[in-house]
Amino acid sequence: MSIRGFELRQLRYFVAVAEEQSFRKASERLHISQPPLTRQIQAMESELGAELFMRTSRGVELTQAGRILFEEANNILMLSERAAERAILAGKGQLGRLDIGIFGSATFDTIPKIILSFRNAHPNVKVVLHNMTKWEQITALRERRITVGFNRFVTEEADIVLDTVYTENAMLALHRSHPFSRRNEIRFKDLRGQPLILYPRSSRGGFADILMSTCRDSGFEPWVAHEVDDVSTSIALVSCGFGLCVVPESARNLKLPGVIYRPLTDAKRLNIDLCCLYRRDDQSPLLAAFMDIVHSYGR
Amino acid sequence: MSIRGFELRQLRYFVAVAEEQSFRKASERLHISQPPLTRQIQAMESELGAELFMRTSRGVELTQAGRILFEEANNILMLSERAAERAILAGKGQLGRLDIGIFGSATFDTIPKIILSFRNAHPNVKVVLHNMTKWEQITALRERRITVGFNRFVTEEADIVLDTVYTENAMLALHRSHPFSRRNEIRFKDLRGQPLILYPRSSRGGFADILMSTCRDSGFEPWVAHEVDDVSTSIALVSCGFGLCVVPESARNLKLPGVIYRPLTDAKRLNIDLCCLYRRDDQSPLLAAFMDIVHSYGR
DNA sequence: ATCGGCGATACCTTTTCGGTATATCCTGAA
DNA sequence: TTCAGGATATACCGAAAAGGTATCGCCGAT
Numbered sequence: 001m002s003i004r005g006f007e008l009r010q011l012r013y014f015v016a017v018a019e020e021q022s023f024r025k026a027s028e029r030l031h032i033s034q035p036p037l038t039r040q041i042q043a044m045e046s047e048l049g050a051e052l053f054m055r056t057s058r059g060v061e062l063t064q065a066g067r068i069l070f071e072e073a074n075n076i077l078m079l080s081e082r083a084a085e086r087a088i089l090a091g092k093g094q095l096g097r098l099d100i101g102i103f104g105s106a107t108f109d110t111i112p113k114i115i116l117s118f119r120n121a122h123p124n125v126k127v128v129l130h131n132m133t134k135w136e137q138i139t140a141l142r143e144r145r146i147t148v149g150f151n152r153f154v155t156e157e158a159d160i161v162l163d164t165v166y167t168e169n170a171m172l173a174l175h176r177s178h179p180f181s182r183r184n185e186i187r188f189k190d191l192r193g194q195p196l197i198l199y200p201r202s203s204r205g206g207f208a209d210i211l212m213s214t215c216r217d218s219g220f221e222p223w224v225a226h227e228v229d230d231v232s233t234s235i236a237l238v239s240c241g242f243g244l245c246v247v248p249e250s251a252r253n254l255k256l257p258g259v260i261y262r263p264l265t266d267a268k269r270l271n272i273d274l275c276c277l278y279r280r281d282d283q284s285p286l287l288a289a290f291m292d293i294v295h296s297y298g299r
Numbered sequence: 300m301s302i303r304g305f306e307l308r309q310l311r312y313f314v315a316v317a318e319e320q321s322f323r324k325a326s327e328r329l330h331i332s333q334p335p336l337t338r339q340i341q342a343m344e345s346e347l348g349a350e351l352f353m354r355t356s357r358g359v360e361l362t363q364a365g366r367i368l369f370e371e372a373n374n375i376l377m378l379s380e381r382a383a384e385r386a387i388l389a390g391k392g393q394l395g396r397l398d399i400g401i402f403g404s405a406t407f408d409t410i411p412k413i414i415l416s417f418r419n420a421h422p423n424v425k426v427v428l429h430n431m432t433k434w435e436q437i438t439a440l441r442e443r444r445i446t447v448g449f450n451r452f453v454t455e456e457a458d459i460v461l462d463t464v465y466t467e468n469a470m471l472a473l474h475r476s477h478p479f480s481r482r483n484e485i486r487f488k489d490l491r492g493q494p495l496i497l498y499p500r501s502s503r504g505g506f507a508d509i510l511m512s513t514c515r516d517s518g519f520e521p522w523v524a525h526e527v528d529d530v531s532t533s534i535a536l537v538s539c540g541f542g543l544c545v546v547p548e549s550a551r552n553l554k555l556p557g558v559i560y561r562p563l564t565d566a567k568r569l570n571i572d573l574c575c576l577y578r579r580d581d582q583s584p585l586l587a588a589f590m591d592i593v594h595s596y597g598r
Numbered sequence: 599a600t601c602g603g604c605g606a607t608a609c610c611t612t613t614t615c616g617g618t619a620t621a622t623c624c625t626g627a628a
Numbered sequence: 629t630t631c632a633g634g635a636t637a638t639a640c641c642g643a644a645a646a647g648g649t650a651t652c653g654c655c656g657a658t
Contacts, residue, residue: 036648049390059604090364612645621638
């Protein structure tokens with residue numbers, strides 16, 4: 001007469017009795033003795049207010065109520081097994097959802113490769129990409145909206161781990177008609193007096209600032225022809241002949257009309273690092289699995 | 300490290316903690332104290348080999364594994380409630396499947412009405428009709444292939460209950476061109492010397508035998524023009540002018556060209572009873588519910 | 599009539615579950 | 629730094645539930 005419902009053990013017992021059509025055989029299958037089985041079934045019947053089995057001289061047979069419950073019980077037991085299996089998988093980082101913050105200029109080469117590799121290794125994990133700026137990523141990490149972010153030139157934060165994934169060389173994007181296109185070797189100081197396109201415009205401490213201070217370290221003030229928001233736009237401007245643009249190597253995948261790429265031979269001090277960002281206290285197995293993949297990429 | 304899976308109680312506890320995001324609040328909602336909750340969740344976690352909650356200073360938060368289990372658990376709990384409800388319904392005869400054996404000549408009036416009425420009262424019961432002869436019905440009842448049968452002139456069987464549902468008058472089916480069609484009153488003995496169509500041909504002790512012995516009781520030997528299997532065929536023969544046919548009243552619903560029906564005014568001794576047949580030991584609530592409907596029909 | 603197989607019951611043992619008290623950890627404030 | 633407050637975890641105990649053994653009662657087959 002209690003209000004609480006069944007227990008799965010009772011459903012397991014019930015299914016065993018229904019399938020064996022015998023309390024005794026079912027008790028052997030369940031490795032218990034027969035009386036507890038009788039008692040559990042009786043408890044279920046009194047809770048339902050209906051008989052589940054017709055006791056005959058040769059064993060038992062399902063009633064209508066029993067037949068209905070039998071269908072439901074099989075389904076429920078199957079689902080409960082699946083639930084445990086899926087939870088275990090999720091605990092190993094092989095199932096679930098991974099929200100990743102990405103940004104412009106690494107979207108064209110490294111990040112797709114990493115994500116592709118991760119999806120092959122963990123096909124049951126749903127990967128969701130969010131395009132967001134550096135600071136949006138930090139905020140989203142703190143608010144648990146993303147689990148991991150990709151960015152460059154990230155300032156240290158106490159609760160965020162920075163993990164350098166990949167260091168790229170700087171390259172110069174220029175129009176085919178520019179005189180530099182015929183030179184074998186372009187050095188950083190050659191940029192003096194050249195119209196430069198800088199990005200990103202908005203955030204301080206980003207690539208644009210690094211580039212400008214590197215220019216000054218090389219002994220000249222850069223001629224900033226344009227400032228734009230992202231690498232795609234800046235390459236588009238290069239394509240129209242607005243000037244030169246220093247980009248990470250991976251930007252070469254952006255092929256626009258007239259745009260060619262040349263190595264900057266002495267740009268070693270310009271470290272263009274791709275970093276992974278994640279919460280220092282994040283113990284998620286999905287993050288660990290993802291970082292494993294990422295590190296297997298660290299050249 | 301045990302092999303056995305979850306219990307529903309654990310899933311209920313888990314869902315409460317996940318929804319309240321707090322062991323304490325969940326314990327209040329479940330009307331138990333907090334330590335048992337902690338222990339049950341720990342048991343689940345150790346069984347899964349994965350944490351389900353991240354314990355923070357302000358409460359708890361689901362891990363990936365927890366999120367997966369949460370979805371599954373809600374589904375399973377919902378299904379287990381439904382299972383109990385459906386079993387209870389089935390126990391009351393309001394859910395399930397009812398296999399009914401029917402036969403030819405009552406199919407046209409009484410049986411459809413009864414079944415319609417039953418389906419209105421028990422919309423969740425699936426009614427399956429099986430057209431079978433008297434003896435097929437008896438066998439099918441014994442083998443549990445049907446729960447109830449309809450028939451006429453059924454011989455007593457020890458394990459089968461006969462329940463007379465409805466008593467019909469006998470009528471005479473004849474062709475419009477027959478001389479009787481102009482008479483106001485046709486009496487049984489008027490059938491002397493008339494070509495009669497009898498059915499069913501196959502089974503002994505059926506309507507045909509009853510009719511013949513009734514003729515002999517009235518002092519004449521019937522002229523058996525034809526014997527056919529069922530009432531539909533016999534009416535078809537009447538329609539073609541092969542002769543006369545004594546039928547139950549409900550056969551009037553069979554309208555064929557040229558066939559008219561006339562009362563047999565002194566046929567009272569020809570009881571055409573429609574019987575329900577079911578197993579004497581059948582305690583099924585569906586049968587009880589069906590017989591309730593049937594009896595509410597017994598004029 | 600008797601025997602054997604089945605489920606039900608009585609009674610006892612073992613396990614599990616829930617409650618109380620307390621420990622431990624973390625955070626926020628003085 | 630310390631302390632208070634609120635959170636979960638642990639230790640220990642009593643209560644409830646589950647399982648085991650022995651036995652009963654019933655029914656059908658021999």
